[in-house]
Amino acid sequence: MKKVLLLLADGFETFEASVFIDVIGWNMEEGDGSTQLFTCGLKKEIKSSFNQRFIVDYVADEIDVNQFDALAIPGGFEVYGFYNDAYADKFLDIIRSFKAQNKIIASICVGALPVGKSGILKGLQATTYNSDIRRKALAEFGVQVIHQPIVEDNNIITSWNPSTAVDVALLLLEHLTTKSNADSVRKLMGF
Template sequence: MKKILLLLADGFEVFEASVFIDVMGWNLEEGDGSTKLFTCALRKEIKSSFNQRFVVDYTADEIDINDFDALAIPGGFEAYGFYKDAYNEQFLDLIRRFRADDKMIASICVGALPLGKSGVLNGKNGTTYDSPIRREALAGFGVHVKNQPIVEDDKLITSWNPSTAINVALLLLENLTTKENAAKVRQLMGF
């Protein structure tokens, strides 16, 4: 069983989180049955963008990365506190530990920015939300910012906005299973 940790910051975007939950869940039930997703945050209860409340499976201090095969990080809204959590040292350290163990890390939209701040994208190709301020921030972390919707470099996946979300989740599934299995799940989900 491949276990995916969905790392959520306060102010995370629900849609971007939900694609990882759905794709891995569809794979568990209708694909090859090999993936299970768990949620994690700095606190047990957090709020999404637009202030919906969520209770996560784990807090960051409870995580043993040896129990997981991949990390997924959705983006979020600054107005709802996203960067306060996403740039928190405990949040960044969890990213670094996944990278140190050479595990897949997938992000959507500004979820790439904590990857950049953690240092795991330094010298790598990446992308983020397609606005000048966010692209400049990512470049400031030593990332070679590409003007394309999804960038994959050395087990690190970044993307530029919510429209890429389902494709990022399916690309993560492909990397964890097979191209054929991801295509099957994509077809079953109607994408």
């Protein structure tokens, strides 16, 4: 069983998180049955953008990276406190731990910014939300910012806005399983 850890910061974007939940879940039920997703936050109850409340499976202190095969990080809204959690040491340490074991890391939109802040994107190519402010912030972490919807470099997937979310989740599934399995799940989901 391939296990995905969905790392959620307060203020995370619900849609961007939900695509990982759905794609991995659809694969479990209708695909090859080989994936499972678990959620994690810095505290047990977190709020998404627009103040929806969620209870996560794990808090950061409980995570053993050895038990997971991939990390997924949705973006979020600054006004809802996204960067307070996303830039916290415990959040960044989880990212670094996944990279230290060369596990797949997939982010959507500004989910690339904590990945950049963690230091693991230094010298690599990546993208983030397609605004000058967010691209500049990513570049300040030593990242070569590429202006395209999805960028993959060194086992790290980044993307530029919510419109890429489904494709990023399916690309993660492809890396965890096979292209034909991911294509089958894509078709079953109607994308």
